[in-house]
Amino acid sequence: MIHSSLDMFLSARRPLLEKGPVALIFVEDDVEVAATLRHHLQSGFKSVVALMPDGFDLPADVTARIERVSFDCGRSEEVFAAVNQVIRAASPGCWLYYCYNAEFLFFPFCETRTVAEMLAFHTEEKRSAMLTYVIDLYAGDLEAQPDAVSLSDAYLDKSGYYAQARYIGTNSTPEERQLDFFGGVRWRHEEHIPWTSRKIDRISLFRARADLELLPNHTFNIAEYNTYACPWHHNLTAAICSFRTAKALKRNPGSSFDIQTFRWRNSVPFEWHSRQLLDLGLMEPGQWF
Template sequence: MTAPSLDAFLKTNAANLPKGPVALIFAEDDVGLGSTIRHHARIGFANILLLAREGTVLPTDCHDLCHLITNDPFNDIPLNVAVTKANDAFAGRWIYYCYNAEYLHFPFCEDRSIGELITFITEERRGSAFTYVVDLYAADLDSNPNGYSLENAHLDSSGYYALTRWKDGNVMDRQLSIYGGLKWRFEEHLPWTKRRIDRVSLFQSRKGLVLDEDQLFNDEEYNTYQCPWHHSATISICSFRTAKYLKSNPGSTFDVNSFAWAKSEKFHWNSQQLMDLGLMEPGQWF
C-alpha cells in the first residue's frame, strides 16, 4: 500500500510504527533503490520510509521492508522539510535520513546493529552522530555510464580536508566543514554551497528541531562532531549520489571520462576500511 504523501502517512501511521529508529530514504531516481532498502534493513532498521515518485516499482523482496510514500523530489517536499516533519511526528525517537544509492556504515556494523550504536551514543549523552558522506563511483564508466556499480565501487583514499566552521564572525565549537572526494576533484561542476561532505544523518528527534537546506540543525550541539570531553563515534554514508549527478548533468557528463585517479581504492564494503582511511572512528566504542 502506498501513502499519498508524507503528511498523510504520519497522520495515520506515526504512532503505530514498531519501536526502534526510523529511516527516511529520499529517492531522486530508481538507481540502487532495492539495494539501499535491503542494506538499511540488514543493519537493523525495522521502520524504513521510502519517499519516491508516484509509480515507483519496488523489487518484490523489498515490499515488506519499507513503507512507500509518494513524493516527487523536485516538485513536492524537499529532504530537509521531510526530516523536520518526521522529527515533529516521532518525538524522542532516533531518525536517520539518506538518499537512494547511499549506504550507511558505522564502526563494527558487520557484527553490531544500528540499535546498539544508538544505545552507545545515548549513553554518551549525545543526540546526534556526525556523518562523513564518502563518494563512491564506478572506476569503469564504459560499463557503468551512470557511475554506479556495487561490484566495482571505488572511493578516494586521500584528498580530504576539514575547515573550521564560522557563524556571525565566531568560530563554532566542535564544528567542522569537511571536503573531499568527487566534490573536491570536480568542484568546477558544483556550486560552492554544495561541496561539503559532512552531514548529521542520525539524530534523536526533539520538539522544535529543524533541519535547514544546508543540512544543519537549529540546535548547534547537534552539528558537533564530538563530545566536549572526548572523541565520539562518527559514521559514514557511502554514496553514489555525486557520481550519478556528474554523469547525468549535461554540464559535466562530457567533461568526466573517468572518476579513477592515482588515489582511487576499491571499496570492500566493510567498516574497517573506512576507519583505516580516517573516514569514521569508533571513539570510545570498542
C-alpha cells in the first residue's frame, strides 16, 4: 500500500503497530533498495515499511508486499523524528526495527528461524531492546564497483573490533552494562569520519513504550534499553551488515580519492550467513539454541 506521508500511514495502518515486529527501512538513495526490502521481508517481519522519495522505482512484487511511505531522508534528524513518531503511535510492547537501504539484518540462526521467533524468546527473557552491531561491508574491487557496493563481491573485516566503557556527561563512573563499540571501515578510515559517527553499536530492535525516545546517537533515553545484556547472563545480539559507510566514503570528494581499496590483510569475503558472524564473534546467541 502506498501512503502520501507518515501521518497518513499511521492513521490508516495503526493496527500493524499493535504487536509487530515492524521494520522501518529508510531509503536514502537508490542503491539496492529492492534487495534490502526483500531481505527483511524474508526475515519474517509482520510488516515492512519503506520510507522513501516518490521518485524511486520498486519492482511490482516488492511494492505489493510492503507499506510505501513518501519520505525524504535528506537530514538525519528527520529519520530520528520519524522513528519517534512511530514509537508514539505504536501500542506499548510493539516490537520495532529500523535501518537504511543497503543494510541487512542478520541474527543467530536466521536461515531457519524468523525474527518474530527470536523476539518472542527475547521477550520471555524480560528484554525490551536488542543490541545490534553495524558491520561494514564493502566491494572487493572498487574499480568494478566504484560506489563500494556489491552483493556478489562483498567483504567485511574479520578483526579489529573493540569496546570501551561508556561515560555519559561528566559522570566518572561508567554506565552499567553499556559499552561503546568500534571497528570496521569507520575505525580504519576514522580520519574521514566525524567522531560522533564512529561507533558501530545501534539499538535497532526495541519495544515501544509511551516515554521512549530515540536519541541522535542511536541510543535511547531509557538506560536499560541501551544495555547489551541483562544482569544475570548473556542475551541475544544481532548484526546489521551495511554498505552505508563504505558507500558514503566513496561518494564524499574529501575521502573518495584517498581510498583505492577497502581491503586489507584482515578482509574476508562475506558469506551472507549467520554462522560466519557467530564464528567471528560479531553477534551473540545468548541462551537461544
